[in-house]
Amino acid sequence: MAAARSVIGRWHLSIDAVIHVTAAYFHITVAELVSARRFGHLVRPRQVAVYLARALLCETKSTCQIGHHFHRDHATVIRACRQVAARVATDAFFAELVSTLRVYLARAKRSPSYLTQSKPSARQSSAT
Numbered sequence: 001m002a003a004a005r006s007v008i009g010r011w012h013l014s015i016d017a018v019i020h021v022t023a024a025y026f027h028i029t030v031a032e033l034v035s036a037r038r039f040g041h042l043v044r045p046r047q048v049a050v051y052l053a054r055a056l057l058c059e060t061k062s063t064c065q066i067g068h069h070f071h072r073d074h075a076t077v078i079r080a081c082r083q084v085a086a087r088v089a090t091d092a093f094f095a096e097l098v099s100t101l102r103v104y105l106a107r108a109k110r111s112p113s114y115l116t117q118s119k120p121s122a123r124q125s126s127a128t
Helices: 001-008 015-025 040-057 061-070 074-090 094-109
Strands: none
Touching: 015 040, 015 061, 015 094, 040 061, 040 074, 040 094, 061 074, 074 094
């Protein structure tokens, strides 16, 4: 996605950057991540991306704006965030996965050049 590359190139943390990084982490394309498909290997990464976008950009982006980037409505954003939070509370491996991405993106938010200097470890969740 050209918009995500340009966002990363300008070193801004945005919803597009969260989408791009999450897709790369889960080894899926950006188009698959934002698609209408509901396959399990796409749903979890999409929910994680929505959760991270809301957690890291809540002061500047509403649930409607986040949903717009994923072609979803605000209620779907809220549900995805609740589902990820519930799974993080019960699944240590999933919690570590989300934490890895969250720390990576939070560092990028504080130091935008971090996006171009390193990549999160690319581990697949056994549940996805």
